[in-house]
Amino acid sequence: AQSVTQLGSHVSVSEGALVLLRCNYSSSVPPYLFWYVQYPNQGLQLLLKYTSAATLVKGINGFEAEFKKSETSFHLTKPSAHMSDAAEYFCAVEAGTALIFGKGTTLSVSS
């Protein structure tokens, strides 16, 4: 069965610092992987998705993620955090045509 595990329920960074949110997946077949962001009282918005075309995936708002099969990882990064990046981030794997989500990581950004 496919699943994702997000390491760290809460990550705190300073404005301008590197953002690293960790996600490991479990899948018996080559997975489609996603990162979504959720702002308070909002729905989920797609940041980026991996569909096997390229291992380094660039998304919106300066985020990117690298698919590493050897490590079964799909970590999300951003070189320089902005206050507006504070939100909940979810990693997800496609199962059939639906998504299985991780538990989420809350990103806090301090000035």
Added chain:
Amino acid sequence: EAGVAQSPRYKIIEKRQSVAFWCNPISGHATLYWYQQILGQGPKLLIQFQNNGVVDDSQLPKDRFSAERLKGVDSTLKIQPAKLEDSAVYLCASSDGTGGEAFFGQGTRLTVV
């Protein structure tokens, strides 16, 4: 392009009462999903429709939850009777059914007291 519309945004009910949520997907989207997001957890799929047929409802508590998608467009999710543990945000999402992105509505926050 209009997004996925959900109503109401918030609902407070007492346990054992019934409640219904409504979702209007993006026009032309064949696939519609209902997810349950309990505080501190990721969304969990309750039911998936393709047009007006059910693709997956394996995690829907069918003794109290029901959902329908009339004419392959709007959908309603009902809970009867509600339990305290049903307190959550209920998210509706839609996609074009060809492997494209799933777009999410803002959700309905249900509090059962």
